[in-house]
Amino acid sequence: MEKYDVIIIGAGAAGLFCAAQAGQRGLRVLLLDNGKKPGRKILMSGGGRCNFTNLYTEPAAYLSHNPHFCKSALARYTQWDFIALVNQYGIAYHEKTLGQLFCDDSAQQIVDLLMAECEKGRVTLRLRSEVLAVRRDDEGYLVQLNGAEVRAGKLVIASGGLSMPGLGASPFGYRLAEQFGLRVYPTRAALVPFTLHKPLLEQLQTLSGVSLPTTIEAANGKRFKEAMLFTHRGLSGPSVLQISSYWQPGEFVTIDLSPERDLAAFIDEERQARPNQSLKNTLAKPLPKRLVDVLQSLGTIPEVTLKQLNAKQQRELTESLHAWRVQPNGTEGYRTAEVTLGGVDTTQLSSKTLEARDVPGLYFIGEVVDVTGWLGGYNFQWAWSSAWACAQAL
Numbered sequence: 375m376e377k378y379d380v381i382i383i384g385a386g387a388a389g390l391f392c393a394a395q396a397g398q399r400g401l402r403v404l405l406l407d408n409g410k411k412p413g414r415k416i417l418m419s420g421g422g423r424c425n426f427t428n429l430y431t432e433p434a435a436y437l438s439h440n441p442h443f444c445k446s447a448l449a450r451y452t453q454w455d456f457i458a459l460v461n462q463y464g465i466a467y468h469e470k471t472l473g474q475l476f477c478d479d480s481a482q483q484i485v486d487l488l489m490a491e492c493e494k495g496r497v498t499l500r501l502r503s504e505v506l507a508v509r510r511d512d513e514g515y516l517v518q519l520n521g522a523e524v525r526a527g528k529l530v531i532a533s534g535g536l537s538m539p540g541l542g543a544s545p546f547g548y549r550l551a552e553q554f555g556l557r558v559y560p561t562r563a564a565l566v567p568f569t570l571h572k573p574l575l576e577q578l579q580t581l582s583g584v585s586l587p588t589t590i591e592a593a594n595g596k597r598f599k600e601a602m603l604f605t606h607r608g609l610s611g612p613s614v615l616q617i618s619s620y621w622q623p624g625e626f627v628t629i630d631l632s633p634e635r636d637l638a639a640f641i642d643e644e645r646q647a648r649p650n651q652s653l654k655n656t657l658a659k660p661l662p663k664r665l666v667d668v669l670q671s672l673g674t675i676p677e678v679t680l681k682q683l684n685a686k687q688q689r690e691l692t693e694s695l696h697a698w699r700v701q702p703n704g705t706e707g708y709r710t711a712e713v714t715l716g717g718v719d720t721t722q723l724s725s726k727t728l729e730a731r732d733v734p735g736l737y738f739i740g741e742v743v744d745v746t747g748w749l750g751g752y753n754f755q756w757a758w759s760s761a762w763a764c765a766q767a768l
């Protein structure tokens with residue numbers, strides 16, 4: 375039977391980085407994945423350019439039942455450490471918006487970086503490896519694969535969350551945690567578009583493809599100011615993806631369709647200059663024209679000129695545009711979600727080493743853990759930081 379110091383299950387962002395670090399520290403590492411290629415989500419990420427970290431990474435950008443858990447790893451392996459590694463490989467990158475760093479050329483460069491680091495650490499990578507069972511005995515962990523059994527003193531679970539089942543996502547890590555007596559918080563799709571109830575969806579159907587700056591607020595008061603996109607299924611775009619992580623089924627979200635400009639003041643100014651201008655043409659200046667057309671057909675925007683618009687109408691109109699209340703029907707689910715909320719309960723893991731407190735030699739890193747970042751490179755940074763912290767302890 376083949377023996378290693380460490381077996382890592384999952385050759386995604388966290389598994390690849392952990393394997394490389396552990397290998398470079400002199401450990402014999404076996405990295406297993408059920409897919410044909412390593413780092414499949416990395417290749418898909420950031421529209422093929424991988425938003426590999428965020429300049430403003432801080433614990434407040436992560437959701438968890440234990441918001442303190444991520445602090446240690448994020449502080450010990452920071453965004454600046456990963457940026458230094460990217461620089462070392464000469465990978466060109468740029469800040470797109472809000473501190474989000476993307477490769478100039480291709481996400482493949484990040485996978486190549488990770489593979490080169492694994493090579494430096496003499497990591498054995500075995501793809502198309504389905505893990506059938508895991509057992510623990512006095513010497514460590516026995517992992518049964520399709521066709522072989524392998525053994526190691528330590529086992530790292532880096533099998534990710536449930537989003538995008540087409541890319542190999544599986545509940546493996548959660549089941550394994552439960553097998554060893556660890557609690558797993560219920561999971562749910564996050565960073566995911568909203569679907570809408572049929573009547574509203576039909577009213578908004580012609581807006582598919584329209585994007586505009588917004589501020590969106592969840593029922594718990596959490597808000598994000600980013601672009602929103604109307605789709606043929608409902609609402610998407612960065613602000614919607616962000617707020618989806620804070621939304622509970624049945625709740626409303628409140629959308630400011632003109633966060634940059636006070637529409638009441640704008641209408642007053644326009645009325646002074648052009649009293650005979652229609653309200654519709656006036657609002658088509660700060661808002662997308664197609665949106666204004668739909669809002670007029672729904673009766674939200676009265677068919678009047680500015681001088682005909684009375685104070686009550688103006689107040690009701692601007693209030694509804696600055697605080698449009700929408701009750702999503704649901705989300706598009708794991709099929710399109712970028713991440714999974716919930717996962718392995720962090721109170722049972724060491725925040726310094728990511729080792730299960732009551733199961734020596736068993737570690738959980740990356741998305742399988744109950745730590746979920748905002749949109750914008752935060753999830754990869756958690757993968758790098760948790761992987762690094764774990765590798766130091768192996």
Ligand SMILES: Cc1cc2nc3c(=O)[nH]c(=O)nc-3n(C[C@H](O)[C@H](O)[C@H](O)COP(=O)(O)OP(=O)(O)OC[C@H]3O[C@@H](n4cnc5c(N)ncnc54)[C@H](O)[C@@H]3O)c2cc1C
Nearest residue numbers: 384386387388408419420425534542546740741751753754
């Ligand atoms: C379309 C998309 C775009 C994204 N873009 C970004 C972005 O730009 N920036 C960002 O920060 N985050 C982004 N994310 C989120 C990010 O990809 C994940 O948070 C990150 O990949 C998690 O890393 P991980 O190593 O924990 O899991 P993963 O990268 O998901 O890796 C887990 C690996 O485990 C393997 N596996 C699962 N089950 C088994 C099993 N039973 N046996 C063997 N192997 C198994 C899987 O095949 C996979 O290779 C995006 C996600 C998606 C879906």
